[in-house]
Amino acid sequence: MKTYNDTTYAILGILTTDCKTGYEIKQLIDRSLNHFWKISYGQIYPALKLIVDEGLAEVNNVENEGRPDKKEYHLTPKGFDVLKQWLDSPIEQLPNEKNEILLKLFFGQYQSHERTISILQSYLEKLEARYLTYQGIEESILVYKHKKQQDDAAYWLFTLDYGKRVTHAAIEWCRETIKKCEEERNDV
Amino acid sequence: MKTYNDTTYAILGILTTDCKTGYEIKQLIDRSLNHFWKISYGQIYPALKLIVDEGLAEVNNVENEGRPDKKEYHLTPKGFDVLKQWLDSPIEQLPNEKNEILLKLFFGQYQSHERTISILQSYLEKLEARYLTYQGIEESILVYKHKKQQDDAAYWLFTLDYGKRVTHAAIEWCRETIKKCEEERNDV
DNA sequence: GATCTCATGTAAAACGTTACATGATTTG
DNA sequence: CAAATCATGTAACGTTTTACATGAGATC
Numbered sequence: 001m002k003t004y005n006d007t008t009y010a011i012l013g014i015l016t017t018d019c020k021t022g023y024e025i026k027q028l029i030d031r032s033l034n035h036f037w038k039i040s041y042g043q044i045y046p047a048l049k050l051i052v053d054e055g056l057a058e059v060n061n062v063e064n065e066g067r068p069d070k071k072e073y074h075l076t077p078k079g080f081d082v083l084k085q086w087l088d089s090p091i092e093q094l095p096n097e098k099n100e101i102l103l104k105l106f107f108g109q110y111q112s113h114e115r116t117i118s119i120l121q122s123y124l125e126k127l128e129a130r131y132l133t134y135q136g137i138e139e140s141i142l143v144y145k146h147k148k149q150q151d152d153a154a155y156w157l158f159t160l161d162y163g164k165r166v167t168h169a170a171i172e173w174c175r176e177t178i179k180k181c182e183e184e185r186n187d188v
Numbered sequence: 189m190k191t192y193n194d195t196t197y198a199i200l201g202i203l204t205t206d207c208k209t210g211y212e213i214k215q216l217i218d219r220s221l222n223h224f225w226k227i228s229y230g231q232i233y234p235a236l237k238l239i240v241d242e243g244l245a246e247v248n249n250v251e252n253e254g255r256p257d258k259k260e261y262h263l264t265p266k267g268f269d270v271l272k273q274w275l276d277s278p279i280e281q282l283p284n285e286k287n288e289i290l291l292k293l294f295f296g297q298y299q300s301h302e303r304t305i306s307i308l309q310s311y312l313e314k315l316e317a318r319y320l321t322y323q324g325i326e327e328s329i330l331v332y333k334h335k336k337q338q339d340d341a342a343y344w345l346f347t348l349d350y351g352k353r354v355t356h357a358a359i360e361w362c363r364e365t366i367k368k369c370e371e372e373r374n375d376v
Numbered sequence: 377g378a379t380c381t382c383a384t385g386t387a388a389a390a391c392g393t394t395a396c397a398t399g400a401t402t403t404g
Numbered sequence: 405c406a407a408a409t410c411a412t413g414t415a416a417c418g419t420t421t422t423a424c425a426t427g428a429g430a431t432c
Binding site: 021022023041042044045046049064066067068069070071 | 409410411412413414415
């Protein structure tokens, strides 16, 4: 069977939810999958075109009073099969992070202690802000879970839990590394 | 001042260490920066060419008995300046992970519990293997630190500590999520 | 004798980001 | 009245992966 890239599978997956348009897909990813997936319109619209060309979804135009028309995409049985088949396939590789902060820290000896500390501090702030948004997302998922009795909420909470734990570990590391750098600075 | 991409800065940084050839750069990244940076030869060799063209490093050919010749790259003062200037510049964005496992888990309701658990289990195994390699790297950095009295080892240990903490958090999450899925399976 | 390590490189394809274009309505 | 939100899309550019090419010595 034909294979597609992960961007395409991500969109197929989202089309199983209430999100049916390119715009809504972007919003869902930015708001709920943000900690493990990113996407741009430059990926979404061409991918939706491909999905329709391949018969994995069907489009229909929906008039939207006082708003631009929108195109709703609905999975076909074939599209649902392709999604399930991807879900069933094994995963070979660990995700590969690219972390600019760690890259700079790796060469930290060529930086002043002040600069190293300030980079870590701004990283810490961003991590803390991210942790707070996760808590916000968690609450909105819990609300959604109570409203609609759907199974998907459980899985969304699993992925969110991952984000929270990993972010928490990064925050702890950040705080302690800043402390170590400050001690170093005072020693020298 | 002209800017380059992170791949280029990563290579400039590595040229401050004992690694002076394309091959050695690849090895160092694979072995020591592996948890936060990846690179391929298709990036390294063109980047080294650019680095020389821009006057950031100089090449010289080194004969290597019983082995192919190698090209050693040495930073110029200008190259070192460019590196330091990049190190001093602020970081705007948090790194964006792309995690295929979490993406699949997000759509876990369309998978059997068995399959979800088996994906999590293989993820767990990979995370545990990674944690072990981190411990191996840690020991080799400690050895290096004792041999040469260099400051860089401290920063290498910082980045490694990050990798260990984050991986540990992911392992814990994995174990508990597997437990939850197993309970679900038994309930249904 | 096969595979691994050392060593450098290119070309094509795949993938992703950014900037641009359009335009109406709602909110501050 | 400016800015944000809703809504779709393209083109250019930048980045990364993958496959290929070459070849000698060392290890199993």
